[in-house]
Amino acid sequence: MTSTPEAQVQELRRQLQSLLEAAKANERKLDRFDALERRLMAVESMEELVNLLLVDCRHDFQLDAAELWLLDPDGELSRALPALPMARAPRLLDTHGPLRDMFGAVRATRLVGPGHGEAVVAQAFGDDTPMRSAALLPLIRQGLLIGSLHFGSRDPERYDATSGTKFLDRLSAIAAIAIESMLNRERLRRAGMTDGLTGVHNRRYFDHRSLIEFSQAVRHRYPLACLFLDIDHFKAINDGHGHPTGDEVLRQVGGLIQRSLRTGDLAARYGGEEFVVLLPRTDLAGAREVAERIRLMVQDAPFITPDGGTLNATLSAGLAMLQPGAASFAELLNSADQALYEAKRAGRNRTVAAAADISAATAAAS
Structure with a gap:
């Protein structure tokens, strides 16, 4: 049945309207992506x-889920992230294993949905x-796969x-650049407050942080x-x-000290073979327990030497x-x-x- 000219005009108008709506939708999508990219390039921490990628993205793009995977074989991020307000x-x-399973050798954005990607x-x-359904974005920097960003929807x-x-x-390229930039900034920040040999904080950082803890x-x-x-000796x-x-002994002792402390405690290399530890909200018995735990761990540890031996x-x-009425942190440090x-x-x-402290504890017990 041949359509009338009027019907053909109506169909053309419908198609044109559909194209206009699609163009407007793409323009809005482009604006959202552009705004997100600008915010990614401006982040300072x-x-x-992380909050931008996992919280704001989910809200702005009306997602049902958002996940971020980051490669951290050396524990660099695991040390830095737990204390952050995310x-x-x-x-x-x-390891790279989960990323290889997800992207294989292609390492390109994957769109997966019902019938061809439920397991992924x-x-x-x-x-x-x-x-x-989901969009899986590989995060690649300088040819290396450093993580992945996942957007999920209940809409198939x-x-x-x-x-x-x-x-x-x-978006994945911009996100990868932003992540690498933040990692490099974190490395520089940590280098300025971390002892290069032992991995604990340095004297400079301790001097700053101790005044805060004291006040x-x-x-x-x-x-x-x-x-x-x-x-x-x-x-x-x-x-x-x-x-x-x-x-090597200094490095291993620094590691034992760090593993003995809670989040919020502070350990630093004070100089030479000396370390200093601050324990906020810890009484005498608790502090003695921490000190003894560290001492016994060092006493029982077989320290591995560079030639493979032990000592x-x-x-x-x-x-x-x-002490009550202390005028400065130096008084506490001198007592220790x-x-x-x-x-x-x-x-x-x-x-x-x-x-x-012994006198105070004796007086309290009597």
């Missing part, structure tokens, strides 16, 4: 970047977040495999403990086994508590230093509390 945290990967979608979001047609990926490809403890009237830790280790072995080492600990001296004088490989 890793937490802001609404959602990324998944940190020890489940892998991307987990079984407890059922999605019907949201991410059709036949759709174009131009906008998503550009907070005085203002809110909570206990603050300080530990001075010194490796026993360290000169003999250097003289008998060489400085590379001494450096034993011990440390002495001086412990002091912030004097307690360390007493531990050395008494035979080493022991924890000694400052005399004022």
Whole structure:
């Protein structure tokens, strides 16, 4: 049946209207992507970047789920991210395995939906977040796959495999640049406050942070403990086994100290073979427990030398508590230093509390 001219005109008008609506929708989509790219390039912290990708993206693009995977084989991000104020945290990967399973050798944006990607979608979001379609964006920098960004929808047609990926490809490139930039900025920041040999904070950072902890403890009237830790007979280790072995002992002791502390505690290399630890909101008994835990871990550890051998080492600990009416943090630090001296004088490989703390504890018990 041949359509009339009027019907043909109506059909053309309908098609034109459909094209106009599609063009407007694409323009709005382009505006949203452009705004997101500008915000990605302007972020100033890793937490802001993660919140932007996992929270703001989900809201702005009306997504049902958003996930970020980041490769972290050296634990660099796992040390930096837990303390950050993030609404959602990324998944940190020890190896490339999950990324290889998702992208294979192609490493291009994948649009997956019903009938051709349920397993991949489940892998991307987990079984407890059922999605019907997803966009999986590889994050690539300098030819290396450093992570992936996943957008999920309960609408099975949201991410059709036949759709174009131009906008998503550009977003993944911008996101990868922003992530690398934030990682480099975090490395520089940590380099300025971290001891290069042991991985704990350096003296400069400790001097800054200790004043903050001191003022907070005085203002809110909570206990603050300080530990001075010194490796026993360290000169003999250097003289008998060489400085590379001494450096290895320092590195391993720094790691043992870090593993013994809670989030919010502070450890720093104070100088040479000395370490200092601050324990906010910790009483004398709790601080002594931490000091003894560190001391025993060092005593029992077989320290691996650069030539593959092992040696034993011990440390002495001086412990002091912030006293009521203290005028400065230096008073607490000096008390811990004097307690360390007493531990050395008494035979080493022991924890000694400052005399004022012992007297206070005795008075409280009587």
